[in-house]
Amino acid sequence: MQGSGSAVLRDSVLARNNVQVRGHGDRTLVFAHGFGCDQNMWRFVAPAFESRYRIVLFDYVGCGRSDLGAFDAGRYDRLDGYAQDLLDVCDALDLQQATLIGHSVSAMIGVLAAVREPARFAELVMIGPSPRYLNDPPHYVGGFEREDLEGLLELMEHNYLGWAGALAPMVMGDTAGPGLTAELEHSFCSTDPVAARLFARATFYADNRADLARLDVPTLILQVSDDALAPVGVGEFMQRALPGSELHVLQGHGHCPHMSQPGETVAVLDDYLRRRHGGQA
Amino acid sequence: MQGSGSAVLRDSVLARNNVQVRGHGDRTLVFAHGFGCDQNMWRFVAPAFESRYRIVLFDYVGCGRSDLGAFDAGRYDRLDGYAQDLLDVCDALDLQQATLIGHSVSAMIGVLAAVREPARFAELVMIGPSPRYLNDPPHYVGGFEREDLEGLLELMEHNYLGWAGALAPMVMGDTAGPGLTAELEHSFCSTDPVAARLFARATFYADNRADLARLDVPTLILQVSDDALAPVGVGEFMQRALPGSELHVLQGHGHCPHMSQPGETVAVLDDYLRRRHGGQA
Numbered sequence: 001m002q003g004s005g006s007a008v009l010r011d012s013v014l015a016r017n018n019v020q021v022r023g024h025g026d027r028t029l030v031f032a033h034g035f036g037c038d039q040n041m042w043r044f045v046a047p048a049f050e051s052r053y054r055i056v057l058f059d060y061v062g063c064g065r066s067d068l069g070a071f072d073a074g075r076y077d078r079l080d081g082y083a084q085d086l087l088d089v090c091d092a093l094d095l096q097q098a099t100l101i102g103h104s105v106s107a108m109i110g111v112l113a114a115v116r117e118p119a120r121f122a123e124l125v126m127i128g129p130s131p132r133y134l135n136d137p138p139h140y141v142g143g144f145e146r147e148d149l150e151g152l153l154e155l156m157e158h159n160y161l162g163w164a165g166a167l168a169p170m171v172m173g174d175t176a177g178p179g180l181t182a183e184l185e186h187s188f189c190s191t192d193p194v195a196a197r198l199f200a201r202a203t204f205y206a207d208n209r210a211d212l213a214r215l216d217v218p219t220l221i222l223q224v225s226d227d228a229l230a231p232v233g234v235g236e237f238m239q240r241a242l243p244g245s246e247l248h249v250l251q252g253h254g255h256c257p258h259m260s261q262p263g264e265t266v267a268v269l270d271d272y273l274r275r276r277h278g279g280q281a
Numbered sequence: 282m283q284g285s286g287s288a289v290l291r292d293s294v295l296a297r298n299n300v301q302v303r304g305h306g307d308r309t310l311v312f313a314h315g316f317g318c319d320q321n322m323w324r325f326v327a328p329a330f331e332s333r334y335r336i337v338l339f340d341y342v343g344c345g346r347s348d349l350g351a352f353d354a355g356r357y358d359r360l361d362g363y364a365q366d367l368l369d370v371c372d373a374l375d376l377q378q379a380t381l382i383g384h385s386v387s388a389m390i391g392v393l394a395a396v397r398e399p400a401r402f403a404e405l406v407m408i409g410p411s412p413r414y415l416n417d418p419p420h421y422v423g424g425f426e427r428e429d430l431e432g433l434l435e436l437m438e439h440n441y442l443g444w445a446g447a448l449a450p451m452v453m454g455d456t457a458g459p460g461l462t463a464e465l466e467h468s469f470c471s472t473d474p475v476a477a478r479l480f481a482r483a484t485f486y487a488d489n490r491a492d493l494a495r496l497d498v499p500t501l502i503l504q505v506s507d508d509a510l511a512p513v514g515v516g517e518f519m520q521r522a523l524p525g526s527e528l529h530v531l532q533g534h535g536h537c538p539h540m541s542q543p544g545e546t547v548a549v550l551d552d553y554l555r556r557r558h559g560g561q562a
Contacts, residue, residue, distance in 0.1 A: 024458060024460045025458075043328055043331075044328050044329050044330075044331055044332050045328075045329065047324055047325050047326075047328045047329070047543070048325050048326065048328070048329055048543045048544045048547050049325075049543070049544060050324075050325055050543075051325050051457075051458075051460075051461055051540055051541060051543055052458070052541075052542075052543075052544075176332075177305060177306075177332075177333070179305045179332075180332055259332055260332060260333075261333075262328070262329045262330070262331075262332055262333075263329045263330060263333075263547050263548070263550065263551030263554075264548075264551055266329050266544050266547045266548060266551075267544070267545075267547060267548030267551060267552070269544065270544030270545055270547075270548060271548070273544075
């Protein structure tokens with residue numbers, strides 16, 4: 001597997017997922033973006049770690065500057081397909097014991113990947129995770145009624161621009177300012193609509209609660225106190241479901257603290273990584 | 282003063298000092314680099330603030346990508362000349378109540394600027410400041426004997442490359458890794474030698490202790506616990522000399538925590554700015 005065939009495969013994954021490797025260090029941080037986003041959204045947070053860690057950034061197929069020619073509706077209609085992208089990137093870079101920092105749906109994509117190949121990951125950091133967006137009465141409150149989600153996804157089918165304009169302020173939160181909200185709306189709009197619809201359905205209808213029990217990698221759950229997509233109760237559910245996990249609730253608004261509160265996000269990440277691996281990174 | 286003459290003057294300062302303005306926010310953070318460095322050294326820390334603050338980066342004349350044609354040995358042989366650069370940049374951007382984040386000698390340059398024009402600055406953040414590097418027995422320990430400094434400056438006169446190779450590891454600290462140390466050495470070497478010599482003498486022979494009493498701007502002093510250039514005792518001296526100041530000692534090594542410990546540096550800055558101005562920046 002170390003022959004030229006595997007080198008070709010590696011190069012093709014690195015191009016397909018627009019993989020960028022930066023920084024220096026013995027440990028590697030892999031940043032995985034959320035639905036409707038791309039690696040560019042990590043630009044306020046990742047630089048703070050470049051001087052002591054190797055940083056890996058990538059775009060899922062169908063997002064950002066990935067190779068749209070590689071899009072396959074039979075693969076990317078469920079989160080496992082995206083988990084395979086993540087594992088492909090890990091394999092192409094021969095990563096072991098990396099730190100995965102996953103935003104939103106990438107938290108669950110990370111769970112699926114780490115269940116399949118646990119040695120790839122020393123720990124997962126989940127920013128605004130939700131194992132299920134739909135409520136499941138009487139015990140589970142994901143935050144969304146089925147009608148609400150269907151309305152949102154219907155709007156997406158029929159009026160993609162209207163949908164992006166409605167979702168962006170809800171995701172970014174009230175206090176992030178117009179610049180970031182406009183950026184997110186633009187990012188939604190610049191995602192290929194076919195790919196975005198599949199990814200949206202895969203994300204919002206997923207139920208990964210049972211997968212949590214199969215995860216055996218230490219986890220930091222970073223939740224925002226006022227997040228319209230992933231309420232604090234979901235973070236608390238996650239913490240109970242993952243016995244080795246820590247929950248950190250950041251006081252603030254919105255689902256994208258790595259964009260709206262990057263200084264605090266860096267601080268929480270840095271503190272966790274130092275406690276896990278010491279000051280030498 | 283709002284006519285075309287002042288616009289020309291403004292544009293010429295922005296070009297002369299290679300001023301870069303980024304980010305969005307009601308408040309402005311001005312990052313001022315230290316001796317032998319340039320604005321590029323802020324790249325691990327500044328992005329974390331871009332989404333909520335306006336960020337100003339610049340190079341002093343004689344450093345980085347400033348206009349070397351503007352170098353004037355009669356101005357840049359003392360720290361007041363550099364303080365004038367900083368005030369020129371503030372004037373060109375019409376800054377009031379900005380936050381100055383000054384590394385090393387830029388802490389004292391900031392003091393001189395804020396004494397002259399206090400309304401420009403809401404607060405100063407000083408990273409590894411020293412009001413005097415030379416010891417002054419029996420009461421003041423700056424950390425350097427005159428012979429040591431003269432030896433270092435002699436080496437600089439006669440063997441600039443040897444000097445850069447000797448100073449860089451001392452400044453960066455033991456644990457920063459070879460990449461950052463090599464970068465700093467390269468930065469020393471790429472500074473114009475004539476400008477570097479004047480700036481070095483202006484920096485290392487300065488005595489700004491008396492100026493501290495004239496500063497009336499709140500200050501955060503960020504000191505590294507093991508810093509060969511600015512020992513913790515100097516930070517404590519600073520705190521006593523500045524009644525409204527806070528001292529934060531970062532556990533670590535070296536004189537450049539914004540490069541070697543950027544995550545922690547971001548965290549300390551973010552916490553201070555939130556306490557000063559609230560979460561809305």
